[in-house]
Amino acid sequence: MKILVTGGASGLGQKITEQLATNKDVKVFATYNSSGKLATEYFGNFSNVQLVQCNFKEKENVQILCKLIEDENIDVLVNNAFPGMFKNHFHKINSELFLNSFNDYIIPTIEITQSAINIFRKKKFGKIITILSSFILNKPPIGLSAYVAEKNYLFSLAKSWATENARFNITSNMVSPSFMQTSLNKDTDERILEGMKNDLPLKAFLTPVDVAQSVNFLAFCSQQINGNNIIINQATDLI
Numbered sequence: 001m002k003i004l005v006t007g008g009a010s011g012l013g014q015k016i017t018e019q020l021a022t023n024k025d026v027k028v029f030a031t032y033n034s035s036g037k038l039a040t041e042y043f044g045n046f047s048n049v050q051l052v053q054c055n056f057k058e059k060e061n062v063q064i065l066c067k068l069i070e071d072e073n074i075d076v077l078v079n080n081a082f083p084g085m086f087k088n089h090f091h092k093i094n095s096e097l098f099l100n101s102f103n104d105y106i107i108p109t110i111e112i113t114q115s116a117i118n119i120f121r122k123k124k125f126g127k128i129i130t131i132l133s134s135f136i137l138n139k140p141p142i143g144l145s146a147y148v149a150e151k152n153y154l155f156s157l158a159k160s161w162a163t164e165n166a167r168f169n170i171t172s173n174m175v176s177p178s179f180m181q182t183s184l185n186k187d188t189d190e191r192i193l194e195g196m197k198n199d200l201p202l203k204a205f206l207t208p209v210d211v212a213q214s215v216n217f218l219a220f221c222s223q224q225i226n227g228n229n230i231i232i233n234q235a236t237d238l239i
Contacts, residue, residue, distance in 0.1 A: 003219060004029045004074045006065075006112065007081030009039035009051055012131070012180065012208045016080060019212035020219060021046045029072065031065065031081060056083055056108040066115035073123070076219050077116040079109050079130040079154070090145040101146055106153060113161065120170045128172040129218045130158045131211070134231055136176065155229070162227035173218045174229040177211045206233040 001023075008017040008030030017030040021043075028046075031054040032039050043049045052068060054061045069077075083104050086097060113128060120126025132151045135141055140148040161172035178200070197203060214230050 001026050001075045001219075002029070002072055003027070003076040003078065004031075004065075004069060004072075004116070005078040005080055006031045006054070006109075008032070008078070009043075010035040012177075012211055013080045014039070014042065015208035015212040016078060016215050017043070017049060018046075019209070019216045021049050023220075024048060029068065029074070033083075054081075056081060057104050062108045062111055065112060069112070069115045070119055074116055074119060075125065076127040076129065077113060078215060078219075079113065079128065081105075081109070082131075085144065085147045087143040089143055093146065098146055098149075101150065106150055109154065110157070113157075117161065117165060117170065121165065121168045124169045125223075126165075126168075126170040127219060127223075128158065128161055128170070129215055130154055130172070130174045131215075132158075132174050132176040132229065134176045134178040134233075137231065158229075159227055166226055169223055171223055171226040173225060173227065175211060175214050175218070175232065176229055177214075177232045178206050180206050180208060180211070200233060202233070 003020055003026055005013055005017050005020070005028060007013040008028065009032035013030065017028050020026055021028045026048060028049050029052050030039070030043070030049060031052045033053070033055050036051065036053060039051050043051065052065065054065045056062060086093070086101070116126060116128065132155055135144065135148050136151045136155055155174065158172050158174050165172065197205060210232060214232060218225070218230070
C-alpha cells in the first residue's frame with residue numbers, strides 16, 4: 001500500500017507518518033516545506049518513508065505532487081498539511097487575508113485530492129483521510145474565524161467526496177482532534193492551558209500520537225467505514 005501524507009514531516013504529520021511507516025508493507029510519501037533537514041534526520045532509519053518537498057504556496061510544487069500521485073499510484077491520501085493560522089477578531093481581519101489563506105491552503109488541498117480521486121476511480125479503490133479540528137463543533141474559539149471556516153469548508157468537501165465516490169469503493173473520513181500543544185500554539189498562556197485541561201474528560205491534552213493512531217485505523221479499516229468524522233478528546237461540556 002502507498003500512502004501520501006501532506007505535511008507529514010513535522011508536528012502532527014511527523015507522528016502520522018511514523019505510525020503508518022511501522023507497517024513494513026506500506027510506503028509512505030511525506031511532504032515537507034522547510035523542515036527537510038530535520039525530517040531527513042528523523043526518518044533516516046525508515047526505509048519505507050520518502051520525503052517530498054512541496055510548498056503549497058508554489059503552484060508548480062503542487063503540480064509536481066499531483067504528478068507523483070499518478071506515477072506512484074497512491075492508495076491512501078492523508079490531507080494534513082496546514083501552512084499556519086493568523087489569530088485576530090473577525091472584524092479586524094482584512095478580507096484579502098481570507099482570500100490569501102484560502103488560496104494557500106484550500107485550493108492546493110482540492111487539487112491534490114482531485115488527483116487522488118482520479119487515480120482511485122480508475123482502480124476502484126482508495127481512501128481519503130482529512131485532518132480537521134474539534135473547533136468546528138458547537139462554540140468556536142475567539143480569534144480563529146478564518147481557521148474554523150476553512151476547516152468547515154474541508155469538512156463539507158470531505159462529506160461530498162464520501163458520497164460521490166462510494167460506488168467506486170473510495171472512502172472519505174475525517175479526524176477532528178481537540179487542542180494539542182504543538183508549535184502552532186506554543187505561545188498560549190499557561191493559565192489558559194490549565195483551564196482548558198480541566199475541561200477535558202481525562203484532564204490531559206491530546207497528543208499527536210493519539211491522533212496518529214486514529215489515522216492509522218482509518219488507513220487500514222474496512223471500506224464500509226465512510227463519511228465519518230472521528231472526534232478525539234472533546235471537552236465535556238460539548239459531548
